[in-house]
Amino acid sequence: MxxxxxxxxxxxxxxxxxxxxxxxxxxxxxxxxxxxxxxxxxxxxxxxxxxxxxxxxxxxxxxxxxxxxxxxxxxxxxxxFRSATRSLDRLYAGYYIIELLNSLTDDGDPHPELFELSNQVIEQIDSTEITEEEVGFTLLNYELKMLEILGHLPMLTKCVSCGREKTTIARVSFGLNAGGILCGSCRGGESNIVSLSPDGLQFLLEMVGGQIGEQSRNSDNWNGQRQELFNANDNQNSQRELEGRESLSGATVWNPELENKELVDADAAGMEPDRCLKEVRRLIHKYITHLLGFQPKLYKFLGNL
Ligand SMILES: [Zn+2]
The missing domain is CATH 2.40.50.140 (Nucleic acid-binding proteins)
Structure with missing residues (x-):
């Protein structure tokens, strides 16, 4: 033995x-x-x-x-895990990680990368490294990375059904059954559709690309990072899409009196990160609920996060 x-x-x-x-x-x-x-x-x-x-x-x-x-x-x-006696919100966040590991992984199926990620996030939640206000963002980041490791990350850059690139700046349809965004032609016959705002989609794309959280939102290279993200999308629509996103992100873009630094700040403010964070967390919670076939018990305790 x-x-x-x-x-x-x-x-x-x-x-x-x-x-x-x-x-x-x-x-x-x-x-x-x-x-x-x-x-x-x-x-x-x-x-x-x-x-x-x-x-x-x-x-x-x-x-x-x-x-x-x-x-x-x-x-x-x-x-x-010492937060058990110090902060109820951090304890609930820890319990939620347990619930996800219990429900989304199988017995005897090793995922060393997911182990390292979970270990790191549990340590962060249990430390002063992040504030109580940052626990919600940390959990969303964990959910997305976990979905990626387990092969469940939704398709976000093009229609999950026909593969057509997203070219409009309107709200998008996210198909829970389909596992990603859907174009106008493909959403017709689909059920379980959630509507996602353009800002929400962009926030989600940038989180998946690891561009929010690791760099300061107002840093000088913020726009450069965004540029890289969209340049990586090597198709003829990408530039059109980028222009659409730029004009969407703030009317101040065309104001010649503004200095470049202020443009970056105005742009970041236009993102309304708190609203985007809430919208994207709601969407990912619906998506995880759909994947599991039941709503995680801890959702009702994560309201403050
Ligand atoms: Zn389509």
Whole structure:
């Protein structure tokens, strides 16, 4: 019987019998793993205080066969989730990450990149590295990266059905069934359509491109980054689309009295990031609900974020 060593995030701890626990973890090397921790509830447990939800642990377990529950033999605490006693909003955010990992990943299906991402985001949420106001944005960023890693990221640059490039600056139709934006011709027969504003779509595109959050919104290269994003879209419509977006993003663009720096600031203000963030979070929550076939329980507790 092979002893497996890995690092895991504790997702669930269920008491079993008088002295034991059943522990589910999302591990770096084996994906989601459920093991029996014998004697974990005894006063002098070999696992000490490692088995707490959202804690990061180094573990050793015996895996008899893939269909049977493994046996946890060692768990050493690497990092505890301390916000559990300090901030309800941060705790809910942590629980939401657990719910997503539980619902969107399968047992024994490793995703090391998702493990690293989840570990990093849990640590951020539990630290003063981000403010309480930034937790919502951090969660959206996590949701999008998770969807990308798991192959569920929606199509956002062209019609998911016919592949036609988006050329208008009007609101777009996002098909939950189709998994992306739909052109006017293709949206006809589709159900489960959500309308998305042009600013919301652009915000989403820039988040997916990693261009919001890693650089200051008002930095001098903000427009340069946007330019790069649209240049990457190498088709004849891209320039037309870019012009449409530029004129959309603020009427001040054509005012010759404004200095370049002010243009950047006015442009950023025109984005109304809070409104875009809310709109895009609502859309992604609908999309995840549609993917899962049920609404995550934690949504109703994330309202303040
Ligand atoms: Zn189409």
């Amino acid at each position: 092979a002893a497996e060593k890995t690092t895991g995030i504790v997702l669930r701890v269920i008491p079993f019998s008088e002295t034991s626990c059943i522990v589910t973890m999302f591990t770096r090397d084996f994906g989601k793993v459920t093991t029996m921790a014998k004697g974990a509830r005894r006063p002098k447990s070999p696992f000490e205080a490692a088995l707490d939800v959202l804690a990061l642990c180094r573990i050793v377990f015996l895996n008899k066969n893939p269909d049977a529950m493994g046996l946890l033999t060692e768990a050493k605490l690497e990092r505890r």
